[in-house]
Amino acid sequence: MNTPKIFFGSNLKFLRERKKMSQEELSFALEIKRSKLSAIENGQTKSPPFEDVINLSEYFKISIDSLLRIDLSRLGELKLRELEAGNDVYMMGGNLRVLAITVDKDNKENAEYVPIKAKAGYRAGLNDPEYVGTLPKFTLPNLPIGWTYRMFPTTGDSMLPIPEGSDVICRYIQDWGSIKPQTVCIVILKAEQDFVFKQVTLQNNGLLLESLNTQYQPYIVSVSDVLELWEFQRFVSETIPDISPDLQTIAKALREIQGDVTFIKEKSN
The missing domain is CATH 2.10.109.10 (Umud Fragment, subunit A)
Structure with missing residues (x-):
């Protein structure tokens, strides 16, 4: 059985820097030693005490499972806010769908295009950030943020x-x-x-x-x-939509035809 990858240390550093906090400021807020916090972030502490894990989960408002098992740096700001709001896949008993996304250098979500050749593998890779990262990216103005x-x-x-x-x-x-x-x-x-x-x-x-x-x-x-x-x-689309005429258009055309017929009759008399 493969050993699962644990992201706790890197997630802790990511969340701290996201809040623009120093190690000293976070250790003070959590009432732990700065050296202990640094060791956790650097992966030197493989098994941090349960109380520290729980305190960090409560402080950042993200479940323990997410802190341990999800690389939070791969999520966009929108998804992080959803997790902090309680919309967490593990807190919600697995009922919530967590979407794999990619972000740009400014940590903003990309918009991906799924080409025809990628459709067959999309269902298998839709939860895999690495697969989603291989999809072409696109930009379009005026999409609601x-x-x-x-x-x-x-x-x-x-x-x-x-x-x-x-x-x-x-x-x-x-x-x-x-x-x-x-x-x-x-x-x-x-x-x-x-x-x-x-x-x-x-x-x-x-x-x-x-x-x-x-x-x-x-x-x-x-x-x-x-x-x-x-x-x-x-x-x-490269094709202009073929729009069927509505009733008003049909009625107008019939009136025009009727007018033409009346005009022809009057002229022939």
Whole structure:
């Protein structure tokens, strides 16, 4: 059995520096010796006393499991704030989905693009920061701040008038219970080789998935079969959408035709 990697020392240093505290200031706040704090950060203390671990967990408002098992430096500021707010995968009994992300040199979250060739491996690597780090990055102006974004390629015509083959930019949905009926999403399913691009409605027996194209029948999937939900924000396409005329446009065209017919009749008499 492989020995699990422990991030406690490096996480402690990361959190301290994130708060712009010196070792002396943190040791004073925790009422421990500075030499002990330095030894923990440098990995010289392999088994720190339980009371120190608990005190550090309470001080930084991050669970012991997260302090030990997650490399917090790989998370963005938004995810760290979520952990500090109590939205912690281990504190919540494993019900919360923790998204693997990457950050730039300023510790700001990147927005990743999942190309066609990466789709097959995405479901296996979505929780792996190293895999996510291999995905291409993109930037787009005017995206609302405070969200995690990803771009996905689409296939098929189930979401017409959004053109087939469009790339859709989506934001990550952490709380599935917050989505409104018929929220347009990229849905990452366990049993699918491809992503599905659907309108999503939360129901008692699962998630109802509907296409914008009414030729496709809606269907329900179990919540346990869904890995991620990404809410649609905008799309990029080389094709201009083929928009069907609305009733007002049709009525206007009929009136124009009727007028032309009347004019012709009057002229012929």
